[in-house]
Amino acid sequence: MSAKITNIKPKRSRPNRAPAPDLDRIAQGVRLILEGIGEDPQREGLRDTPKRVAEMYAELTAGLREDASAHVVPLAGDKHDEMVIVKDISIASLCEHHLAPFVGKCHIAYIPKNGNILGVSKLARLAEAFARRLQLQERLTSEIANTLFTQLQPLGVMVVIEAEHTCMTLRGVKKSGALTVTSAVLGGFRKDPRTRAEAMALITGKTS
Ligand SMILES: [Zn+2]
Numbered sequence: 001m002s003a004k005i006t007n008i009k010p011k012r013s014r015p016n017r018a019p020a021p022d023l024d025r026i027a028q029g030v031r032l033i034l035e036g037i038g039e040d041p042q043r044e045g046l047r048d049t050p051k052r053v054a055e056m057y058a059e060l061t062a063g064l065r066e067d068a069s070a071h072v073v074p075l076a077g078d079k080h081d082e083m084v085i086v087k088d089i090s091i092a093s094l095c096e097h098h099l100a101p102f103v104g105k106c107h108i109a110y111i112p113k114n115g116n117i118l119g120v121s122k123l124a125r126l127a128e129a130f131a132r133r134l135q136l137q138e139r140l141t142s143e144i145a146n147t148l149f150t151q152l153q154p155l156g157v158m159v160v161i162e163a164e165h166t167c168m169t170l171r172g173v174k175k176s177g178a179l180t181v182t183s184a185v186l187g188g189f190r191k192d193p194r195t196r197a198e199a200m201a202l203i204t205g206k207t208s
Helices: 023-036 047-060 120-131 138-152 193-204
Strands: 001-009 084-095 101-111 155-166 180-186
Touching: 001 047, 023 047, 023 193, 084 120, 084 138, 084 193, 101 138, 101 180, 101 193, 120 138, 138 155, 138 180, 138 193, 155 193
Parallel strands: 001 180
Antiparallel strands: 084 101, 101 155, 155 180
């Protein structure tokens, strides 16, 4: 098992809102792929495949047509100001280099300001809105962190994603189970190495 740790600097996220997916066009492309690999798109098992794949890609890129920041709605009237950590949010995304899935877990830590916290389901939706599009794991990590940081305005944010990229594990070097680990650290977590270490230990379940 190998782990690559990349630390990402803050960047502005791309604007949202792509047009509605053109299912016929995706299906046409899938038919070409089938022909290209020497299959017969008319044989029984493949007849509905282009349509099914088109629907799957529409679903896996639904985040393109969503405003991710709309999920960051603070819970009213809470006074919590200790570090919040939500671990093991499942994510499934598509690598933009191969259109192959990468799947894994997203962990989000933040230090609230003025008691502003976010429900766990909202954090999961935020992660999903950015995962459901063509992505790079590094960008996915920083987009989640940046949006949480600018919308919720906490004292600090840390996002860690561990994922297996099928474009790596199913082909080439075939390192089955190899995980890529990325993190994005903003605000107080960035300035204070002790707080960062504490959050990282809680996330990974290890103490240094
Ligand atoms: Zn890839």
